[in-house]
Amino acid sequence: MTKNCLRMGLVALVAAVFVSAGYGDEASFKLPAMGGCAVSPDNATLVVSLTAKTELVFIDTVAGKETKRVTVEFQPTQMVWSDKALFVAQKGSGVVHILDPESGKEVGKATVGGPVKNLIMAKGVCFASTSNREVAGIDEKGKVTKASGQGTFIATDGKGEYLYTCVDGRATTDVIKFKLDGAKLLETGASFRSLRSSLINVQGMGVSADGKQFGVVAGGGWSDQDRKRHYSVPFYDTEDMKSQVGEMETGAYPSGLTAHPALPLMFACNGKEGAVFSAKSYAAGQKLKAPREVPGAAAPSVLAFVGKGQKLAWGVSNADSGDLKIYDLELTKDQQEELKKAFPSK
Secondary structure (H helix, E strand, O other): OOHHHHHHHHHHHHHHHHHHHHOOOOEEEEEEOEEEEEEOOOOOEEEEEEOOOOEEEEEEOOOOEEEEEEEOOOOEEEEEEOOOOEEEEEOOOOEEEEEOOOOOOEEEEEEOOOOEEEEEEEOOEEEEEEOOOOEEEEOOOOOEEEOOOOOOEEEEOOOOOEEEEEEEOOOOEEEEEEEEEOOEEEEEEEEEEOOOOOOOOEEEEEEOOOOOEEEEEEOOOEEOOOOOEEOEEEEEEOOOOOOEEEEEEOOOOOOEEEEOOOOOEEEEEOOOEEEEEEOOOOOEEEEEEOOOOOOOOOOOOEEEEEOOOOEEEEEEEOOOEEEEEEEEOOOOHHHHHHHHHHOOOO
16 A cells, blocks of 8 residues: 555545534533533524633534634623523623624623522523522513522423522522412422431532422432431422432432433433433433543533433533533434424424
8 A cells, every 4th residue: 555545544534533523423622611501492502601711602512513602791601592592691790691692792681689690591581590599580681570589599390380499508408489470480389498417519400301300419419317318319399399209329429410301311410420310210321421520519511401302511610621522312212203303303
């Protein structure tokens, strides 16, 4: 074989590798420190905030490639994507910027109080929680409706009928259930309180796609009456808000949880590894290694099902840099058929 033939063969091999990666094989991204993420309504595009760089990076999660970056005039952190707008929190403040997702142009702005902790969407309304345990609703024009309920972390069910607020404390953690009426929170009288010294160091919470159960991610795990420590994410019935219905074992120390938007699946993790769990049996299926090992129970910067439900995006950061990976999910034929119905091709 001549040198030219050998060179051409190597070029062809490299090209084949990059083409394969472009068609959605496992993709990795080295990024500056990440502050949060949002997923487009069609579950195909992931946008990640690069806080110190004052940029938003858009990633086609089906193809596994970056498509554009948008510079903003603030340091972006938490985000959520509605049908028509991106809601983006500003670092160290209660300001939420409302952006056009195509151009990145600011079309509105809202102020909700203390520094924003969480942003979620429910039926066209963005809900924000703050480090001061305030909760507020924001419409796409920036109108703010302050809520009487308190919460450090917030979550909603797949239909957007109820909002769950989590108030984490040193001794106990409370989860309160509200009925949603536009941007208003209506009291239901239903709530949950952990046993003393259980569910401490909360990192987040989540509700299954069918709205029947909620889970609380606590770095210290949870404990029972005998003070036995369980390093897992416990789940509770959203009807009575009392009954524990299962747990997803992560090992020490639980740090992240996200629910699949269409299938009865959830992903839970610690700083080293995670697994895709059945939301019915709580059995662990596909196991994944973290993009970068993170000590302790620091919450992931990015954690979401993407790629029209066929992939998982997981990103971790330190003060200076971030690692983001998009993993292919192991799905059955029936699950793939369900996803075709949930996210039809245009």
